[in-house]
Amino acid sequence: MREFGGPEVLEPAELAVPEPRDGEVLIEVARAGINFADTHTTSNSYVRKATLPLVPGVEVAGTIVGSGERVVALTWDGGYAEYATARREHVFPIAHGIDDGTALALLIQGTTANPIFIPNVGKAIGSTVNSRITVSLTCSCANTFSRVGS
Numbered sequence: 001m002r003e004f005g006g007p008e009v010l011e012p013a014e015l016a017v018p019e020p021r022d023g024e025v026l027i028e029v030a031r032a033g034i035n036f037a038d039t040h041t042t043s044n045s046y047v048r049k050a051t052l053p054l055v056p057g058v059e060v061a062g063t064i065v066g067s068g069e070r071v072v073a074l075t076w077d078g079g080y081a082e083y084a085t086a087r088r089e090h091v092f093p094i095a096h097g098i099d100d101g102t103a104l105a106l107l108i109q110g111t112t113a114n115p116i117f118i119p120n121v122g123k124a125i126g127s128t129v130n131s132r133i134t135v136s137l138t139c140s141c142a143n144t145f146s147r148v149g150s
Contacts, residue, residue, distance in 0.1 A: 001054040004044040010080075015055070017083045024085045025073075026065040031100045032079040033059040035108055041077070055081050059107050061100035070094040072103045 003009050020026045038056050040046035057079020061072045065083070071093055073086035094103040 001042065001056065002052060004042060004050070004052070006043065009042065010056075015081055018078065018081075018085045020085045023088055025071075025088055025091055027060055027062045027071065027073055027075075027084050027086060027091075028065055029060045029079065029082055029084050030062040031060065031104050032057045033104050033108060035059065050077070055079075057081070057084065059104060060084050060086070061094065061104040064091070070100070072100075072107045074107070 001009055001011075018026065035058060037046055037048075037058050041048075041050050041054070041058075042056050044050050055078045058076055059072065059074055060079040061070075062084075063070055071091050073084070073092070074090040075084045075086045078084040092107075094100065
């Protein structure tokens with residue numbers, strides 16, 4: 001992006017592949033999330049102010065260049081490109097059998113919904129169902145996002 005605004009200011013551009021810094025990995029992006037933060041970052045109305053030029057995109061699913069490991073990652077910016085970098089501690093493997101879109105949806109939206117949804121479900125329909133859903137979501141997230149390099 002060369003100017004802030006809505007979707008109309010997004011345009012394709014040829015960019016160099018980013019060089020990962022110490023503690024970062026390079027990811028070939030298969031999918032990028034579109035989040036609340038992205039929609040506000042592009043208009044520079046988010047809490048964290050952006051600077052131009054900007055490649056938006058705070059989360060991606062893809063493969064680590066060199067290892068081929070399928071991962072989801074928080075990039076903080078740059079996720080709308082073909083390649084993005086992310087700090088190693090913000091990179092999580094995608095479990096076998098989980099598609100990129102599902103893993104990507106769990107990264108921010110799933111972890112946001114879990115603490116909001118679980119306490120309210122328990123109040124509405126009973127603690128037995130609440131416990132089962134909590135265990136199911138916790139196991140699902142743990143299986144999907146066991147830390148890279150741990």
